[in-house]
Amino acid sequence: MIESDPIAPPCGRRAARKEERRKAILAVALAVFCDQGYAAATMSAIAARLGGSKGTLWRYFASKEELFRAVTDEVSGRVAESVVPLLDSGLPLREALLRFCHHFIATISTPEAIAIYRMIVGESGQFPELGRGFRDNNVRRIESGLAAFVARHMEDGTLRREDPARIATTITSLCLGEAYREALWGSLPPDPAKVAADAAYTTDLVLRCYTARPMT
Amino acid sequence: MIESDPIAPPCGRRAARKEERRKAILAVALAVFCDQGYAAATMSAIAARLGGSKGTLWRYFASKEELFRAVTDEVSGRVAESVVPLLDSGLPLREALLRFCHHFIATISTPEAIAIYRMIVGESGQFPELGRGFRDNNVRRIESGLAAFVARHMEDGTLRREDPARIATTITSLCLGEAYREALWGSLPPDPAKVAADAAYTTDLVLRCYTARPMT
DNA sequence: GGAAAGCCGTACCATAAAGTACGGTTTATG
DNA sequence: CATAAACCGTACTTTATGGTACGGCTTTCC
Numbered sequence: 001m002i003e004s005d006p007i008a009p010p011c012g013r014r015a016a017r018k019e020e021r022r023k024a025i026l027a028v029a030l031a032v033f034c035d036q037g038y039a040a041a042t043m044s045a046i047a048a049r050l051g052g053s054k055g056t057l058w059r060y061f062a063s064k065e066e067l068f069r070a071v072t073d074e075v076s077g078r079v080a081e082s083v084v085p086l087l088d089s090g091l092p093l094r095e096a097l098l099r100f101c102h103h104f105i106a107t108i109s110t111p112e113a114i115a116i117y118r119m120i121v122g123e124s125g126q127f128p129e130l131g132r133g134f135r136d137n138n139v140r141r142i143e144s145g146l147a148a149f150v151a152r153h154m155e156d157g158t159l160r161r162e163d164p165a166r167i168a169t170t171i172t173s174l175c176l177g178e179a180y181r182e183a184l185w186g187s188l189p190p191d192p193a194k195v196a197a198d199a200a201y202t203t204d205l206v207l208r209c210y211t212a213r214p215m216t
Numbered sequence: 217m218i219e220s221d222p223i224a225p226p227c228g229r230r231a232a233r234k235e236e237r238r239k240a241i242l243a244v245a246l247a248v249f250c251d252q253g254y255a256a257a258t259m260s261a262i263a264a265r266l267g268g269s270k271g272t273l274w275r276y277f278a279s280k281e282e283l284f285r286a287v288t289d290e291v292s293g294r295v296a297e298s299v300v301p302l303l304d305s306g307l308p309l310r311e312a313l314l315r316f317c318h319h320f321i322a323t324i325s326t327p328e329a330i331a332i333y334r335m336i337v338g339e340s341g342q343f344p345e346l347g348r349g350f351r352d353n354n355v356r357r358i359e360s361g362l363a364a365f366v367a368r369h370m371e372d373g374t375l376r377r378e379d380p381a382r383i384a385t386t387i388t389s390l391c392l393g394e395a396y397r398e399a400l401w402g403s404l405p406p407d408p409a410k411v412a413a414d415a416a417y418t419t420d421l422v423l424r425c426y427t428a429r430p431m432t
Numbered sequence: 433g434g435a436a437a438g439c440c441g442t443a444c445c446a447t448a449a450a451g452t453a454c455g456g457t458t459t460a461t462g
Numbered sequence: 463c464a465t466a467a468a469c470c471g472t473a474c475t476t477t478a479t480g481g482t483a484c485g486g487c488t489t490t491c492c
């Protein structure tokens with residue numbers, strides 16, 4: 001028998017198309033899930049919006065649940081990825097922290113982010129891995145990044161030496177202020193002024209509490 | 217005064233039974249919704265667990281959605297009621313705040329509280345009033361209570377004069393620490409040690425930042 | 433050029449759950 | 463005691479949806 005090509009992971013145009021199709025499905029499913037919610041979203045709706053047929057959907061994902069999981073997996077960590085690098089900007093403490101908080105609050109208050117979070121929280125009674133995945137892929141990554149950032153500033157003497165993980169949690173908790181709450185509980189798009197205010201307040205408070213030199 | 221009559225509302229015994237029945241339905245529905253989630257809970261299951269028939273359910277509530285709304289209405293404000301009075305204990309600032317935080321964190325980390333919160337957040341994409349009701353009946357009441365408490369301690373000079381509402385929000389945000397997160401995202405019953413630690417941490421931080429005399 | 437894979441469209445199946453209908457029974461009210 | 467309301471049990475209707483089956487069309491691969 002003739003050997004097939006042993007070295008060709010990204011082989012053939014066929015596999016490429018397949019991958020592309022998969023991404024397309026995930027994207028469409030994300031959109032539909034986002035504006036219908038998990039329960040209300042139907043596979044038929046997803047297929048329709050995809051422009052394809054239902055059969056194709058089941059060729060890629062064995063069930064609605066699996067598709068949903070794939071979607072959340074795909075999306076999990078997106079916030080962390082977009083926001084953690086900001087902490088390596090090399091800017092001075094206050095500016096770096098402020099930028100981080102601002103971007104972080106703005107990102108998680110997005111209608112899309114809110115919709116995903118709602119689904120994760122809402123379904124994690126039935127599927128606990130959803131909540132845990134969110135915690136591990138998003139929250140932990142962000143707080144690890146923050147903790148490292150904080151620790152760096154302890155090294156150079158700018159911040160008091162306290163538990164960096166605690167401070168990281170404190171920062172993310174404080175970021176869940178008025179702006180975010182209005183989005184989550186009030187179903188309103190975030191008000192940029194409030195986002196900025198919450199970011200500034202968080203930054204101020206943290207610096208006030210944790211700078212090495214006591215406040216004046 | 218009404219003597220040993222077990223049910224004492226002013227109306228006839230018939231209306232009383234009706235009210236009682238309604239309460240029973242709400243209680244059962246709450247339980248079923250809590251451990252199945254809104255979508256997975258079925259009216260048949262509720263009727264079964266109630267020991268009654270489906271017809272009865274529809275005599276009291278026109279639809280599943282209406283029943284759900286009634287349940288959340290009934291439950292909304294429960295945390296506020298159980299936790300706000302703690303602020304009027306007359307204890308010194310630190311003790312009062314610590315007690316409040318401890319009780320607050322413990323209450324909202326309860327499996328039932330988590331289950332209800334998950335439903336409210338999960339369904340408030342489809343029914344925005346749910347989230348708003350939660351915010352208005354629970355969050356706002358709690359934070360109003362806290363703000364008044366804080367303002368009182370500003371009056372007597374214990375705390376710095378800053379925006380009491382902001383400080384109230386800060387306190388509740390800080391209470392959503394490790395213990396609560398483990399319950400919400402990790403689907404684990406709350407660890408009493410962590411609850412206590414989060415309460416203590418929150419209290420310390422707030423006092424450190426907002427006591428009138430700069431920290432030593 | 434021919435085989436195979438992937439895909440579309442559509443029709444279909446099975447199931448489950450919301451909501452209805454109804455006859456018979458208990459229970460309060462007058 | 464008679465009436466009417468509330469209620470139970472059960473069977474039924476309707477609708478929606480996850481999931482399947484299949485015939486034919488298009489694209490990729492050799």
